[in-house]
Amino acid sequence: MSRTILIEFLYFLYFGRWSLTKRKFVLVIDVVNKKIMSYHQGDKLVEEVVYTPIEDVDGTVQFKPKDSRKKNDTLFLYFVVITASVQIFVKGCNNVWPSPVIPQLKSNNSDINPLEDPITTAQISMLFGIPSAFRILGALFLGKLPDIIGRKKTLLVISLLTLPPHLVMVLFGSQIYVYIIGRSIVEIGFGFTLSGLPIYLNEICEDHNRAKHGCLMMFFLPLGSVYGYLVGPLTSVRWFTFLCAAPLIPQIILSLVLFPESPIYSAAKGDRVTAINTLKKLRSNKTEDEIVQDYIEIERSLTNLNEGVGCGFKELFSTRGLRMTTSIGFLATLSVSVSGVPIIMAYVAPLFNDANTNLSGNSVAILVGVVELTFYFVTFAVVKKVGSRPLLLFSYLATGVFLTIIAVYFYLNATNSPIVHTIRWSPIVCVLLYVSSYSLGIGIGSVTVSLLSELYPNDMRSTGCCFVRTTVDIISAIISAAFPLVVEYLGVHYCVGMFSICCFLILVFMYFFLPETRGRSFLEIQKILSK
Secondary structure, three states: OHHHHHHHHHHHHHHOOEEEEOOEEEEEEEOOOOEEEEEEOOOEEEEEEEEEEEEOOOOOEEEEEOOOOOOOOOHHHHHHHHHHOHHHHHHHHHHHOHHHHHHHHHOOOOOOOOOOOOOOHHHHHHHHHHHHHHHHHHHHHHOOHHHHHOHHHHHHHHHHHHHHHHHHHHHHOOOHHHHHHHHHHHHHHHHHHHHHHHHHHHHHOOOOOHHHHHHHHHHHHHHHHHHHHHHHHHOOHHHHHHHHHOOHHHHHHHHHHHOOOOHHHHHHOOOHHHHHHHHHHHOOOOOHHHHHHHHHHHHHHHHHHHOOOOOOHHHHHOOHHHHHHHHHHHHHHHHHHHOOHHHHHHHHHHHHHOOOOOOOHHHHHHHHHHHHHHHHHHHHHHHHHHOHHHHHHHHHHHHHHHHHHHHHHHHHHHOOOHHHHHOOHHHHHHHHHHHHHHHHOOOOOOOOHHHHHHHOOHHHHHHHHHHHHHHHHHHHHHHHHHHHHHHHHOOHHHHHHHHHHHHHHHHHHHHHHOOOOOOOOHHHHHHHHHO
């Protein structure tokens, strides 16, 4: 026995340290084997904690304890994530709404077209651009709402802003201005969906499952797109408009009755009881002690992240960490728009009707939707193992490459090149590969949208998301309004070529400055960005 104590004491001299915590002596004796052995006074072993090596941003290797409190996700957590994500499903339907609708609005057949006259190019531009401009109001007006009324109530406000305008368009949709106004009000709600919803979901999840549930959330975007592509050509404009918003009705009811408030928001407001009760619901497979430890970790993160930080717009640039957060968040969010997919997805049917391919526009649209949905499954399975950074970088590179090829085809088609007749298949294949590449990183809000809410500390999250979304929405509104006009007068190849250049430029920036957020806490992410 004395020999064992002597050996342990020699280990201590070389590797260890003593500390006194709650009248217990703790001896760290085996760093080589990545273990900590804790002793009571009297040399009695009470626990062994396995440490795993992690590499810090500066290349140094540290040992991080394996978290024994990690458990499988509960059914209630999945229920909340899926029910809340219905908003993303409806957004996906509305994103592709113009694709099956515009050909009907261009028709001279009154049985198909609910308008008195066929829609013009200028009216198409307004139908794209004006609602996109109103999306800015959503980010501005709702930006601080999560901090004022809470995360849960903010989601309810978004749903209540989205449903009534759809009903108005169904009842009074015989004039183009009704659709422009109705979709503009809808976009006010959608303007904050991709900021407010990730804030809520990230705060009810844990560090180890944020990316997974971010993927699950954004899976509903292509699911809504496929739904829109399938239902739109088979129904009238009014019925399709109603079916786009119908899923919000049960979502509103369930959110009112069953949704909990974010535990981080409750803890930030000093409501310890509500926060712990919420954690018990979301993590019902954990013990009482593990729940308390989770709450202590939340309080510790709030204390560290809020220390000395303000909550105004100017504070977004007050430190290096926040400046990097804002820059990365801005470019990641902007990449969704400048990659061109939101525009092309909304315009794919009329675009490919004129592309001289072997398939109709609606057929290409359905293929695009199915491929996008399939690759969200792939991403869902891969992101937890690979991490968001590699996926995002690959997505920028591949998306830029396929956009370049698509631009070349549309240029050849516009100039009536004889080569077009031998490569009619190429734009369809390339657009499917393009959408696949986009879906792997840029398009999954789990990487770009969730990244924004992951990077900002708690007290800056709403302000930061509001600033970034507002700035990006201004640019997106300009792109949306200009796209039909540029296609009409310069050609679609010009727009697609610009999209590809933007992807390559953002790739270069992200390669040098984007950190990996997989499995890291908000505090760890901020420390990395501050270096």
